[in-house]
Structure formats: C-alpha cells, structure tokens
Amino acid sequence: MRRLCLITAASLSLFAQTPQIRPQRPIHTFSIVARDPISGDLGVAVQSHWFNVGSVVISAEPGVGAVATQSIPDPAYGPLGLQLMKAGKSAPEALKALLSVDAEAAVRQVGMVDSQGRAASHTGDMDIPEAGGIVGEGFAVQANMMGKNTVWPAMAKAYREALKDPKLDLADRLLAALRAAQGEGGDFRGMQSAAILIVKGRPSGQPWNDKLFDLRVEDNADPISELARLIQLQRAYSLMNAGDAFVSKNQWKEALEAYSSAAKLAPQIVELPYWHAVALVNGGRVQEALPIFKEVFRREPKWRDAARRLAKVKQLPNDDALLKLIEAQ
Numbered sequence: 001m002r003r004l005c006l007i008t009a010a011s012l013s014l015f016a017q018t019p020q021i022r023p024q025r026p027i028h029t030f031s032i033v034a035r036d037p038i039s040g041d042l043g044v045a046v047q048s049h050w051f052n053v054g055s056v057v058i059s060a061e062p063g064v065g066a067v068a069t070q071s072i073p074d075p076a077y078g079p080l081g082l083q084l085m086k087a088g089k090s091a092p093e094a095l096k097a098l099l100s101v102d103a104e105a106a107v108r109q110v111g112m113v114d115s116q117g118r119a120a121s122h123t124g125d126m127d128i129p130e131a132g133g134i135v136g137e138g139f140a141v142q143a144n145m146m147g148k149n150t151v152w153p154a155m156a157k158a159y160r161e162a163l164k165d166p167k168l169d170l171a172d173r174l175l176a177a178l179r180a181a182q183g184e185g186g187d188f189r190g191m192q193s194a195a196i197l198i199v200k201g202r203p204s205g206q207p208w209n210d211k212l213f214d215l216r217v218e219d220n221a222d223p224i225s226e227l228a229r230l231i232q233l234q235r236a237y238s239l240m241n242a243g244d245a246f247v248s249k250n251q252w253k254e255a256l257e258a259y260s261s262a263a264k265l266a267p268q269i270v271e272l273p274y275w276h277a278v279a280l281v282n283g284g285r286v287q288e289a290l291p292i293f294k295e296v297f298r299r300e301p302k303w304r305d306a307a308r309r310l311a312k313v314k315q316l317p318n319d320d321a322l323l324k325l326i327e328a329q
Contacts, residue, residue: 029053030143030151030181031068032159035117036170037138040201041212042066042113045174047194047224049187054195054216062203062210063115065091071109071127071144074102085114092120109133111140115201136160141177147185154180170198171213171231178224194223196231212238236266240275247279255279270300281316281326294329304329 029048035041044058044066059078060066065085069077077098084094091112099105099122106126111133113119121133121140130149133142134156141155158180162173174196182191198213215230217223243258259276266272274296280289297304307326310316316323 029057029070029187030141030146030155030178031057031070031111032139032141032155032174032177033066033068033111033113033119034139034159034170034174035066035113035115035119036201037117037163039170040115041170041198042115042201043170043174043196043198043213044068044111045178045194045196045227046070047178047182047186047191047227049189049192051193052216052218053193054197054218058195058197060197060199061086062199062207063201065094065112065114066197066199068111068142069108070142071124071131072104072107074104074108077108077110081110081112085112090114090116090118092118095120095122109142109144111142113138113140143181145188146181147188151181151184151186154184171196174198175224175228175231178227182224191221191223193218193220194227196227233266233269236262236269236272239265240272243276244279247283250283252283252285270296270303274303274306278310278316281322286322286325290325290329293326297329 029046029050031044031046033044042060042065044060046053046057046068056073056075057068057070059082061082064082067078067081069075081094081098084097085091089097091114095110095112102108106124108122108124109127109131111121117138119135119138119140121135121142123131123133123142123144128145130146131144132149132152133140134152136156139159141152143152155177159173159177162168162176178194195216196213200210200212204210213231213234215227215234217226220226239258239262243255243262246255246258263273263276273292277289277292277296304327307316307323311318311323
C-alpha cells in the first residue's frame with residue numbers, strides 16, 4: 001500500500017508540475033474505450049476532424065487499461081492514467097486523481113477502462129457542445145463538438161448491440177461504435193483521421209506480441225472505412241503469422257487453415273499465398289505448393305524470380321531441380 005501511495009503521489013506531482021506538455025488546440029472528436037468481457041483484451045478507438053488524431057488521443061497497456069484523452073487534451077492523461085491503474089487504482093479512481101490536480105479539468109474530456117472492466121468518463125463543463133459521455137459495463141464513450149447530442153448514446157447502443165453477436169470481436173465492436181457516431185452526424189466539422197489500439201488482456205512478457213491492432217488513418221475523406229480496411233488487412237497478416245507458427249510445430253492442418261483464411265481476407269495481396277507456398281515446400285509438401293505458385297506467377301510474374309533468392313539464404317532448399325520445377329509453374 002505504501003508503494004502504491006508513493007507511485008500515486010509522484011505521478012500526480014509530475015502531472016501537476018508539467019503544464020508545458022499540454023497542447024491548447026482543441027481536438028474535437030468521438031472515442032470509445034472498452035474491455036472485451038471474454039478475452040479481457042483492452043481497446044480504444046477514435047475519429048476526428050483533426051490530422052493524426054491517434055498520436056495524441058489513444059493509449060493502452062496490456063493487462064492494465066486503455067485511455068482516450070480529447071477536447072483540449074493533455075497527453076499525460078494516457079501514460080499517467082495507465083501508471084495509476086498499473087499501481088492498483090481502478091479506472092474511476094485514476095481518472096478522479098488526475099482531474100483533482102488538473103487546473104484545466106473543465107476543458108478535458110477523458111475515457112478510461114481498466115483490466116477488470118471498470119470504466120470512467122469525464123466531460124468538462126467548458127467542452128464545446130454538443131459534448132457528453134456514457135459509462136457502461138466494461139466500456140465508456142465520449143464525444144465533443146458533435147452535430148447532435150445523440151452521438152454518444154448511439155455509440156453506446158451500437159457497442160452493446162455488437163456485444164450480442166458472438167462473431168464480432170473487440171475491433172468489430174469498436175468500429176460499430178465509431179460508425180454509429182458518424183451515422184448520427186459525428187463531428188460538427190466532418191471527418192479526417194481515425195485510429196484503433198487493442199492490446200492483450202494479459203501481458204505475455206513480450207510487448208511486441210501484445211499489440212493486436214495498432215492502426216492509424218492520418219488523413220482521409222472517410223477514415224472509418226479506411227480504418228476498417230486496415231483492420232481486415234491486419235487480421236490477414238496475423239493469420240499468416242499464426243500459420244507460420246503452426247508450421248514450426250508441424251501442425252499442418254492448422255497451418256493450412258490459417259493460410260487459407262488469410263488469403264480469403266486479403267485476396268488482393270499476392271504475397272500472402274506466395275509465402276504459404278514457400279512454407280509448404282519447406283515442409284516437404286511440394287505438390288500442394290505448385291498450384292499456389294502457378295496462380296501467384298499468373299497474377300504477378302515477378303514472383304517467379306524470388307525462389308532462387310530465397311534459396312541463397314536457406315529460406316528454400318538450394319536444389320536446382322526443385323527450383324526449376326517451381327519456376328516452371
């Protein structure tokens with residue numbers, strides 16, 4: 001308990017003494033923070049008529065929580081809020097502590113959720129209308145400078161409805177909330193950028209593996225649709241990585257299912273089936289690989305030249321007959 005108090009005191013003292021890091025230009029936007037009730041994964045998503053919104057608004061840490069800070073945001077709310085939650089504070093407690101030492105709390109808008117699904121949202125009295133937020137079970141939504149005061153209720157409703165569909169994951173549900181906000185008119189000024197960050201509910205000790213989605217659309221006429229496209233691509237590449245992991249364990253049935261699913265998610269990316277075929281060859285399943293190579297070479301002939309390059313660095317067998325067979329497809 002003493003350590004928690006020391007960490008909390010130090011964090012709040014640092015926060016109160018560093019006004020120079022606080023941008024004064026408003027970032028009017030709508031956002032959602034949420035914890036997946038099944039996996040425990042933690043996520044935050046945002047859309048705004050402001051360039052590069054994700055770099056300022058969203059933060060998350062595996063096994064700790066997620067934060068969105070907006071309106072006239074203070075970037076310190078992200079790291080310090082996560083630090084307080086990591087030290088044992090709930091999301092409501094962490095947010096209350098930060099607001100208590102923030103002389104400009106009236107112009108802040110913040111959402112937080114912790115690893116147990118406890119959520120909190122703050123909308124300052126001086127946030128530009130229409131502005132408000134809703135705290136639900138395991139999530140919080142907030143919006144400011146909206147065209148209508150129905151935006152954040154629509155976000156909450158869409159998120160709750162998405163929770164009922166077992167086929168939808170956390171990324172789908174966060175997107176549903178963003179789309180609902182835009183469907184209600186969204187940001188008074190229009191659209192420009194969007195971002196999503198989802199981390200694992202339990203840290204693995206390998207931080208590079210604990211970010212499930214970390215995607216930004218910096219400037220786009222329809223950033224939510226573009227974000228959805230990128231999420232689909234991320235899923236495809238994640239499945240490719242999973243397929244490679246299965247191959248390393250000689251779990252070929254699982255590997256082939258992962259590779260096939262990846263190709264279906266992103267059929268426009270020729271490189272995905274190419275690496276699928278390479279994995280098959282390295283697993284001694286050459287005859288299964290040849291039709292895949294043939295289709296890849298039909299679509300993009302330049303890939304025919306890759307096999308010998310890979311063989312030079314031992315990523316394919318350095319067998320001339322085999323390489324000729326691949327190139328002949």
